[in-house]
Amino acid sequence: MAGARALLAACYCWWWLAAAAATELDLLGALSLHNTSHAGVTLAPGTLPQRSAYVLQGDSRSLQIEGEAFNHAAELLRRSPEFTVLTSLRQEPANSGTIISFSHGFNRYLEVQSSGRRDEVRLHYVAAGGSAPRVETFPFRLADGSWHRVALSVSGAQATLYVDCHLLYRRLIPPPDRNFTQPQLTLWIGQRNNKHSLFKGALQEVRLVSGPHGYLAQCPGLDSECPTCGQFALLQATVQELTTHIHDLSLKLVGAEARISRLEQCDCQKSCYSNGTVHADGATWQRDCNRCSCVHGEITCRPVECDRAECKNPVLHPGECCPTCLRQCLLWGNLYEHGERFAPKECAECVCHDGNMQCTRVDPELACPRLPCDPPQQFSVPGECCKFCPGVDYCNMGHSCDENATCMNLNTKYTCKCNQGFQGDGLTCQDVDECQEAGGLHGHHCHSNTRCVNVVGGYVCQCLGGYTRKDKFNCVEVDECEGNTHGCHADAVCTNTPGSYTCRCRDGYEGDGYTCMPICPGGCLNGGTCVAPGRCGCGAGFAGARCERDLDECTPPAPRTPPPCAPHALCVNTPGSYYCICAHGYKKDPILNTCKDVDECTEGSHTCHHSARCVNIDGGFRCECFTENCELSCSWQGRVVSEGATWREAGGCRVCTCAAGVAACARATCACDADDNVTATFQLDLLSTAASASLVSAPASCCPHCDARYHCRHQEMHHVTFRSGERWLYQCQICECLLGEVDCWEPECEEGGACCSAGGAPHRLQLAGCEPPHCAACQSAARRDGGAGAGGAVVGADARPHAPQASRRAALKPP
Numbered sequence: 001m002a003g004a005r006a007l008l009a010a011c012y013c014w015w016w017l018a019a020a021a022a023t024e025l026d027l028l029g030a031l032s033l034h035n036t037s038h039a040g041v042t043l044a045p046g047t048l049p050q051r052s053a054y055v056l057q058g059d060s061r062s063l064q065i066e067g068e069a070f071n072h073a074a075e076l077l078r079r080s081p082e083f084t085v086l087t088s089l090r091q092e093p094a095n096s097g098t099i100i101s102f103s104h105g106f107n108r109y110l111e112v113q114s115s116g117r118r119d120e121v122r123l124h125y126v127a128a129g130g131s132a133p134r135v136e137t138f139p140f141r142l143a144d145g146s147w148h149r150v151a152l153s154v155s156g157a158q159a160t161l162y163v164d165c166h167l168l169y170r171r172l173i174p175p176p177d178r179n180f181t182q183p184q185l186t187l188w189i190g191q192r193n194n195k196h197s198l199f200k201g202a203l204q205e206v207r208l209v210s211g212p213h214g215y216l217a218q219c220p221g222l223d224s225e226c227p228t229c230g231q232f233a234l235l236q237a238t239v240q241e242l243t244t245h246i247h248d249l250s251l252k253l254v255g256a257e258a259r260i261s262r263l264e265q266c267d268c269q270k271s272c273y274s275n276g277t278v279h280a281d282g283a284t285w286q287r288d289c290n291r292c293s294c295v296h297g298e299i300t301c302r303p304v305e306c307d308r309a310e311c312k313n314p315v316l317h318p319g320e321c322c323p324t325c326l327r328q329c330l331l332w333g334n335l336y337e338h339g340e341r342f343a344p345k346e347c348a349e350c351v352c353h354d355g356n357m358q359c360t361r362v363d364p365e366l367a368c369p370r371l372p373c374d375p376p377q378q379f380s381v382p383g384e385c386c387k388f389c390p391g392v393d394y395c396n397m398g399h400s401c402d403e404n405a406t407c408m409n410l411n412t413k414y415t416c417k418c419n420q421g422f423q424g425d426g427l428t429c430q431d432v433d434e435c436q437e438a439g440g441l442h443g444h445h446c447h448s449n450t451r452c453v454n455v456v457g458g459y460v461c462q463c464l465g466g467y468t469r470k471d472k473f474n475c476v477e478v479d480e481c482e483g484n485t486h487g488c489h490a491d492a493v494c495t496n497t498p499g500s501y502t503c504r505c506r507d508g509y510e511g512d513g514y515t516c517m518p519i520c521p522g523g524c525l526n527g528g529t530c531v532a533p534g535r536c537g538c539g540a541g542f543a544g545a546r547c548e549r550d551l552d553e554c555t556p557p558a559p560r561t562p563p564p565c566a567p568h569a570l571c572v573n574t575p576g577s578y579y580c581i582c583a584h585g586y587k588k589d590p591i592l593n594t595c596k597d598v599d600e601c602t603e604g605s606h607t608c609h610h611s612a613r614c615v616n617i618d619g620g621f622r623c624e625c626f627t628e629n630c631e632l633s634c635s636w637q638g639r640v641v642s643e644g645a646t647w648r649e650a651g652g653c654r655v656c657t658c659a660a661g662v663a664a665c666a667r668a669t670c671a672c673d674a675d676d677n678v679t680a681t682f683q684l685d686l687l688s689t690a691a692s693a694s695l696v697s698a699p700a701s702c703c704p705h706c707d708a709r710y711h712c713r714h715q716e717m718h719h720v721t722f723r724s725g726e727r728w729l730y731q732c733q734i735c736e737c738l739l740g741e742v743d744c745w746e747p748e749c750e751e752g753g754a755c756c757s758a759g760g761a762p763h764r765l766q767l768a769g770c771e772p773p774h775c776a777a778c779q780s781a782a783r784r785d786g787g788a789g790a791g792g793a794v795v796g797a798d799a800r801p802h803a804p805q806a807s808r809r810a811a812l813k814p815p
Contacts, residue, residue, distance in 0.1 A: 023076055023079075023209070023210045023211060024076075024207050024208060024209040024210065024214070024217060025069070025072055025073055025076060025207065025208045026206075026207055027065060027069075027073070027100065027187075027189055027206040027207060027208055028054070028189065028203065028204075028205065028206045028207075030065050030069035031063055031065065031189060033052070033054050034052055038061060038062070038063065039058065039060060039061050039062075040056060040057050040058035040059075040060060040061035041054050041055070041056055041061060041063070042054065042055045042057070043055075044202055046088065046147070046202065046204035047088065047147045047204065048088055048204050048205060051088075051204055051205060052204070053088075053202050053203065053204035054202065054203055054204075055201070055202045056190045056198070056199055056200060056201065056202070056203060057200055058198075059198065061190070061191065061194075061198070062194050063188060063189045063190050063191060064186055064187065064188050064189075064194075065187040065188070065189065066186075066187075069187075070186075070187050073187055073208055074102075074180040074185075074187075076208055076209075076210035077110075077178050077180065077208075077210065078178050078179070078180060079210055080210045080211050081155070081156050081175065081178070082153070082154065082155040082156065082210070082211055082212050082214070083153070083154055083208065083209060083210050083211075083214065084151055084152065084153040084154075084208075084209040084214025084215055084217075085099070085100055085112050085150075085151070085152045085206075085207075085208060085209075086149075086150070086151050086205060086206070086207040086208075086209060086214070086215070086217060086218045087099050087100075087112075087149075087150045087203065087205055087206045087207070088147065088148070088149050088150075088203070088204040088205040089114075089142070089147070089148060089150065089199075089201060089202065089203050089204070090145065090146060090147045090148070090201050090202040091114055091116060091142050091143040091144075091145075091148075091199065091200070091201035092116070092143060092145060092200045092201045093116055093143050093144060093145055094116045094117060094143065094738065094739060094741055095114075095116045095143050095199065095200040095201060095741055096113070096114070096115040096116055096117050096118075096143075096197065096741055096742065096743035096744075097113065097114060097190065097191070097197055097198055097199030097200055097201070098111055098112070098113045098188070098190065098191055098192045098196075098197040098198075098199055099112045099113065099114060099150075099189075099190070099199060099203075099206065100112050100187075100188070100189055100206060100208075101113075101124075101187070101188045101191070101192045101193075101197070102180070102185060102186070102187055103185070103186060103188065103192050103193055104182045104183060104184045104185050104186065105184065105193070106193065106196070106715060106716060106731070107133065107731070108124040108125075108126075108133045108192065109125075109126055109133070109177075109180075109182055109185060110124070110125050110126070110176060111123075111124040111125070111192060112124075112152055113192075113197060114142040114143060114199075115143070115743050115745070116141070116142070116143025116144075116741075116743075117736065117738055117741065117743035118743060118745060119139060119140065119141040119143070120137050120138060120139045120140065120745075121137075121138040121140055121142060121150070121152070121161060122135050122136070122137050122138070122745075123135065123136040123138070123152060123154075123159060123173075125173075125176040125177070126176065126177045126182075127173075127174035127175065127176060127177060128174065128175050128176065128177045128178070129177070130174070130177070133731075134173075134174070135746055136159055136171055136173050137745075137746075138161045138168065138169045138171075140161070140163060140168060142163070143201075145201075147202075147204075148163055148164055149162075149163070149164050149165065149205075149218055149219070150162070150163055151163075151214070151215040151218050151219065153214055153215055154173075154176060155212065156175055157172055157173060157174065157175050158170065158171070158172060158173070159171045159172075159173050160215075162215050162218075162219065162222075165218070165219035165221070165222060167222075189203070189206055190203060195715075196715055196742075197742075205218075270296050270297040271294065271297065272294035272297060272298070272299045274287075274292070274299055279294040279299075280294065281294055281295070281296060281297070282294060282295070286304065287301065288321075289303060289304050289321035290302065290303055290304065291303075291304050291305075304321045304322070306321065306322035306323070307322065309323050309324065309325050310325060311325035311326075311337055311338065312337045312339070312340070313326075313337060313338055313339035313340070315338070325338070326338035326353075326354040326355070327354050327355030328352065328355065329352035329353075329355055329356065329357040331344075331350070331357050336352040336357070337352060338352055338353065338354055338355075339351070339352065339353070340352050343383075343385075344359065346382075346383060346384065346385050347361060347362045347363075347364060347367075347385035348360070348361055348362060349362055362385050364385055364386060364387075367385065367386070368385065368386035368387070369386070371387060371388070371389045372389055372392075373389035373390070377389060377390065381411075381412050384412065388411070388412045390411070392409070393409055394409050394410070394413055394414040395407035395408070395409050395414045399414050399416065400416075400427060401414075401416035401426055401427065402416065402418065402422075402424065402426060402427055402428055402429040403429075404418060404419050404422045404429040404431075404457065405417060405418045405419060405422070405424070405426045405427075405429050406418075406419055419457065420457070420458075421434070421456075421457035421458045421459075422457060423442075431454075431456050431457060433454045434452065434454060434458070434459040435452035435453065435454045435459055444459050444461070445461075445473055446459075446461035446473055447461070447473050447474045448474060448475070449463065449464050449467045449474070449475040449476065449477065449499070450462060450463055450464065450467075450473070450474065450475050451464060461473050461474075461475075463475035464499055465499055465500060466478055466480065466497075466498070466499035466500045466501070467499060477498065477499060479496045480494070480496065480500075480501045481494035481495065481496045481501055482496070486501050486503070487503070487514055488501075488503035488513055488514065489503065489505070489511065489513060489514055489515055489516040490516075491505060491506050491509045491516040491518070492504060492505050492506060492509070492511075492513045492514070492516050493505075493506060507533075508532075508533025508534065509533065517530070518530045518531065518532050518533045518534075518535075519533055519534070520533070520534055520535065520536050520546065521534065522546055522716065522717065523546070523716075524536035524537075524538075524546055524547050525542075525546050525547050525548050525716070525717075525729075525730070526538070526539065526541075526542045526547045526548070526575075526576060526729050526730075527539045527542075527547070527732075528542065528546065528547030539576075540576075541553070541575075541576035541577050542576060542729075546717065548714065548717055548720060548728075550573070550575045550576060550728065550729070552573045553571065553573060553577070553578040554571035554572065554573045554578055564578060564580070565580035566580065566594055566595060567594075567595070568582060568583050568586045568594075568595035568596075568597075568619065569581065569582055569583060569586075569595045570582070570583045574727070574734075574747075575727050575728050575729035575734055575735075576729045582595035583595065583619065584619075584620075585597065585598055585600075585618075585619035585620045586598060586619060597616070597618050597619060599616045600614065600616060600620070600621045601614035601615065601616045601621055602616070606621045606623075606662075607623075607634045607635050607636055607658075607661060607662060607663040608621070608623035608634075608635065608661040608662075609623065609630070609631040609632065609633045609634070609635055609640065609661055610635065611625070611627065611629055611630045611631050612624060612625050612630050612631065612632060612661050613625070613626060620662070621662065622660065622661075622662065623660055623661025623662065631643075631661075632660045632661045633658065633661065634658035634661055634662070634663040636656075636658070636663050641658045641663065642658065643658055643659070643660060643661065644657075644658065644659070645657070645658050646658075648668070649665065650702075651699070651701060651702065652668065652698060652699045652701075652702060653667065653668055653698055653699075653701075653702035654666065654667055654668060655667075655668050667698070668697065668698030668699075668702060669697060669698060670697075670698050670702065670703035670705070670706050671697065671703065671706055672703065672705065672706035672723075704724045704725075704739055705723035705724040705725050705726070706723075707724075709740060710723075710724040710737075710739045710740045711723055711724065711737065711740065712724075712737035712740060712741070712742045714728070714730075715730055715735075715742075722737040723737065724737050724738055724739050724740065725737065725738065730744060731744075732746070732747075733745060733746055733747070734746075734747050
């Protein structure tokens with residue numbers, strides 16, 4: 001029965017999930033672009049009927065969703081662990097732009113981006129319980145100038161990408177955070193914020209759909225029968241909760257059955273049995289001096305409640321439960337309580353007993369104690385039956401004074417007096433709170449900068465905060481700043497105040513005075529930390545006022561300093577790091593992890609004329625003639641080039657020469673290259689035989705990096721510009737300027753298909769303040785060898801001037 005209930009509840013939950021309609025928000029509609037004018041936005045025809053398309057262009061626009069629309073979008077994402085971003089777009093080739101972004105400042109919180117530079121779709125997000133943004137990359141070229149329909153669904157821990165209603169990728173990811181409690185969180189369409197990652201092209205649809213199978217709003221013909229990851233997780237949690245409830249109900253049912261079983265053994269009246277007597281349910285009776293009652297078969301008893309006796313000496317008679325007062329006595333016009341004694345005259349004693357006054361004579365010989373003094377020294381006191389001796393210590397013989405009182409001897413008896421700080425009759429003394437009154441016999445005498453604190457039998461004058469004791473009743477101020485007893489930070493100024501002090505951070509620091517941090521205007525980049533006002537402490541590989549400048553590890557080393565790379569390897573600088581590749585004429589030895597000579601003669605990669613003989617040399621080859629009909633011309637791409645000839649390739653961007661049968665090419669020099677301090681390390685294709693060719697000026701089409709129109713600005717430091725083709729590091733990502741467009745991606749530790757390692761110790765881009773690499777081989781090697789090893793790892797088989805590209809994951813083929 002219990003199992004049937006659980007199954008029924010689970011089926012109901014599943015039916016409710018499947019029947020629930022997804023809630024969506026039209027983000028383009030929320031911008032009201034058709035009713036307003038926005039810079040960089042123009043109306044254009046699209047592919048979807050009854051929907052307007054908008055072309056986004058330019059470097060300055062602001063498509064921010066605010067107010068109720070923003071709150072609605074955030075609530076959709078909070079409401080369900082499943083959501084889908086739907087868009088119809090046409091992106092310009094080579095553009096890298098954001099489609100939709102929840103961001104705060106320069107930081108991404110949840111963003112969908114398309115990179116035309118690297119042909120990939122990116123999901124940027126902050127994982128639940130984390131703070132640093134993560135990125136999931138889906139290789140696909142959206143930026144091809146054609147219209148595409150894109151649906152990116154997140155269901156719990158699963159991300160799915162559909163393009164043109166074809167399933168391309170399904171990935172497992174850490175579930176994104178859905179609290180949306182980041183400070184100053186904003187929502188943008190077609191850009192990350194008002195300056196960065198501007199989408200260029202046309203948008204006709206941008207919708208946010210909450211709930212499972214959100215892609216059906218764009219592609220209704222796709223399969224939706226199978227549960228989503230989020231639905232399955234919710235169903236699993238519901239079944240677990242139902243199982244727990246059923247278990248609890250089963251335990252309660254077992255307990256109820258046990259109680260019912262015991263109840264069936266009792267009579268229906270639930271009566272009580274006591275000493276052979278049956279008492280009905282609810283009956284009360286008295287047993288001895290206790291009042292008992294029967295409640296649902298249980299007997300409870302408690303003592304009989306007695307009225308208060310209004311006399312000094314109540315009497316408890318045998319057989320009774322409560323004491324009573326006996327009669328008073330009247331003698332000579334005075335009333336006396338029962339048991340009260342008094343002496344009407346010398347050597348006589350009377351006692352009241354239940355209304356009768358009984359008097360007896362006291363015999364001094366029997367009742368009085370023996371005196372230690374001689375009879376002539378003894379004396380009588382009026383009203384006393386016994387005689388006394390002078391100088392008797394009555395206090396030592398025993399007294400009844402309070403512990404906070406002093407016993408004092410008199411001639412015939414003793415008396416009690418409360419001590420200083422107490423008040424009373426001596427037999428009972430209570431503490432006096434001197435702090436309630438200033439001055440006098442019973443008041444305090446605390447003076448300035450003190451407060452009175454009452455203690456048992458007296459008081460103390462406690463110094464106020466910031467003061468120290470002068471004497472028992474006075475305190476004087478303490479200069480904490482001068483005595484160095486303050487709690488101010490080392491970079492704060494201490495100012496003494498009456499009874500205290502204040503702390504204020506020095507100029508160039510910020511904080512509450514107790515904790516002060518240096519201020520670096522604009523912050524430190526690339527993992528740098530602010531170590532002093534306006535000065536950043538940069539991590540390895542960076543320099544500059546804000547650590548914005550990459551250090552070129554490949555510059556010629558100082559004398560007696562070993563080069564960064566192994567022999568015959570060339571150093572390639574990257575933002576924050578470097579890597580090594582084999583020079584032209586060498587290739588990587590996969591076993592020794594060094595660069596070994598390429599035998600161009602054996603491999604057939606030489607350019608000697610067929611009549612000449614190829615002779616291999618270290619790092620190259622030479623051509624020799626041993627016959628009369630021998631030529632030292634060059635065999636180049638199926639044709640023969642005469643010795644000493646010069647020609648251009650790649651539209652004039654490369655200049656080649658033939659020298660004694662050896663052909664070599666180099667990049668033609670651009671006009672702006674003369675101002676660059678470029679080392680020979682980066683002229684990877686430049687050989688000595690073509691050195692003069694590199695001085696040939698290249699046409700303007702080969703030099704886009706010289707054109708200011710194709711320069712890019714730094715994301716935060718807008719006075720810093722980069723030429724087309726230059727790279728830098730920003731927020732732990734490699735950024736590149738390409739024809740005026742900026743694209744950023746996570747640095748990868750793979751180059752040429754192999755993990756960067758040398759001698760078993762991995763070496764990858766050690767980026768200051770960044771997370772470890774997303775490379776399983778490098779991570780496992782780092783764990784095995786205890787961290788990153790020395791530099792100089794050879795990662796490529798030949799020399800090429802390109803920075804490492806991100807490795808791609810295999811995509812699912814469209815059905």
